Amino acid sequence: MNQHLSSVEHRSPNDIQKFKVAIVGAGFGGLATAIQLLKHHIQDFVILEKAQDVGGTWRENQYPGAACDVQSHMYSLSYAPKTDWSKRYAEAPEIFQYIQDLIQDFNLKTYIQFNQKVTRTRYDENTCQWHIQTESGDQIEAQFLIFASGPLHVPQIPKIKGIEKFKGEIFHSSAWNHDYDLKGKKVASIGTGGSAIQYIPEIAPLTQQLYVFQRTAAWVIPRDERAYNRLDKKLFAKYNWFRKLHRARLYWSNESRVVPIVQPKMMKAGQKLAELFIKYQVKDKTIAKKLTPDYIMGCKRILVSNKYFPTFNRPNVELVTEAIQEITEDQIVTKDGTARQIDCLIYGTGFITDPRIYLKSFECYGENGIELKQAWKDGAESYYGISTKGFPNLFQLLGPNTVLGHNSVIFMIESQVDYILQLIQTVDRTQTQAIVVKDQIQDTFNADLQQQFAGTVWQSGCVSWYQQDGGKNFALWPSYTWKYWLNTKTANPADYRFLSASRAVSTQVSEVSEDASKNVKTNLQSTV
Structure with a gap:
């Protein structure tokens, strides 16, 4: 097992740190991944955080009045509930404290390296390992790389004359x-x-x-600013079924x-x-x-x-x-x-949303030396926003077409983390070293996904950050979140290529179901 360090001060720049999993970002996504890795008895991982503290969006956005547009009980991990939220829609300080509590409750700080801004990632086809460079000069090697840096974190600064x-x-x-x-x-x-x-x-x-x-x-609509009273909090704490019922009501209300x-x-x-x-x-x-x-x-x-x-x-x-x-x-x-x-x-101009740099401000090289921004030059595309063709063992949270306009992204993150854990376990079980979505599977998935936007309000004529030039929606999931959960509940090995350190394809695993790729289009069409 590796020595986990929360500081980089006492390590030689020439040392190469080796991990099974490297996570970029210590926001909700990165921490949710870490918690689930520990629950699955995987302790050989590191979280690389560019700042001096955890929290992502809720660390950086501390402006007056900062609050969440999703209800408090939905904007929290289902397996790490907070029973004493102060009101229906929590403000930034309370959410940030919840994140700090996660660090404490799950003892995550020992796995985090702060002030580690990633500048370059490269996949080695010969070893099936990811090589990661940071601004501090550190070198990290990991079998699996997970981007949890979020889609909106680089400030948009307009160019104004003078x-x-x-x-x-x-x-x-x-x-x-x-x-x-x-x-x-x-x-x-x-x-x-x-x-x-x-x-x-x-x-x-x-x-x-x-x-x-x-x-x-x-368009601005009213916010339910009601506070939770003492009785509410007492019932949430004493009766788990009561809290779950309240959360379920919020979830289905949002889904509507x-x-x-x-x-x-x-x-x-x-x-x-x-x-x-x-x-x-x-x-x-x-x-x-x-x-x-x-x-x-x-x-x-x-x-x-x-x-x-x-x-x-x-x-x-x-x-x-x-x-x-x-x-x-x-x-x-x-x-x-x-x-x-x-x-x-x-x-108050938001964040850069150019799909070519979606999720990253650093270089990322996959198979055959292709860079991710180049692979996405015509628009960001992945398979369920998690896996991207040509980039083995690279997974994303809130990747292309998984941001929401109606419900909690925490629900999406939990589904994605569970799916990623399945892929990692499948690689381990098959004694291969890497996994990558098949080109045809991803292409078919995205073609059908874009068809689902036809006739929705998102394609009704306005220009939004959800779209790239030409109108293609690269950001949003176009349907119900329960359908996303259902489609990602069980990873299908037949959707992927399995690789060994010799770059050979494991046909025994890849051909588990030859009909699987034929069924992808049908499965996607059923999500609307």
Whole structure:
């Protein structure tokens, strides 16, 4: 067994660390994988985390008002429940503490190496091993490599003419400067996405003037802000069946949201209520109209807030829909010639979602030296978002087409981790060294997957981060999550090639079921 180190200070750069499994990222996905590895008696693994602490999204996004759009009891691991959530939708500090509790409860810190930013990964076809390089100069070798770094973690910084001249304070919502006092300041916030609609209501009362720059209006629906009372928490803690029943109710309630997504006519009916919500909360009819999107609800991400729209009733808040022309030393100038003096600029512009770098900001070389970004030059594609052709023993969490627009991604992560464990166990059981999805299986899967988007609100004409140029949706799962769980519940060995260190294919395993590949299309069609 390997010596697990949470620090890299006392190790020679020339040492090659060897593990059975290497996990990149210590967010929900990485920690869920680690917990399941331990439950399956696999202790020979390491988690490589680029930062100084765990938490991923919930470590970095600590802006005012940061909270989850998924209910607390659904946004937690089913096998590591928290019974004392404070309210229906938890805020970032409480979620971050839950993650810290996971580290403590499962003794995971000993498996984590912090400040280990991965810069390059390469698969060796002769040994069936992955070679991993980090920014610190460390070399890691692992049989299996799991990307758990998440799809949204590289901040999107817009290019604005003259930004280099600005002498005020600038920061992105994911790198909030808590030392900068916004009281009495003139602040410009660019973007009206998921993060912006949460921090804007929180900072508006502090500022002398807040300018909200909106490129595209977002559909925002009410949030259930009710708190869990003492009795709720006591029942959740004492009766596991009661907690599970509550979680099940939340799950199926969320699943029902798929119906209007695949039936746009139903969504348009619900959209009328959302329009009334805007008119009810915003007093000025002109502003209310500017805040009302011109696309069908659900085409872009639906946001949840009770505080966002009323913020525009404040006299010190101005909604700006004119495009930005340039920035000077202390002003932001729009294309209509209006100049607004500002002390601080906040980017609420989200994260880079280019499908060619989906999940990574480092090089990844697979079979025949192909680089992952090159393999995905026409769009990110995998098999159930987990395995990618040409990249043996490489697995992903929340890979292409597994992000959700209606339910908890934690549910997806749990399904993916279970599937990955099956693949690892199958390699061990067959005494081979590597496994990779067959080209035809992945191609057929993705062709059928894209057909499922036809007629949904996601393909109704708007442009969203879910899509690449040309309109292909590379991000979302187009159906119910229970169907994803059902399809990934049992891994089919016939969908994969098995490799040995001599690069030979194990036909004995690969031909377990010759009819399996023929059935993939039928199975996929049954998911809608």
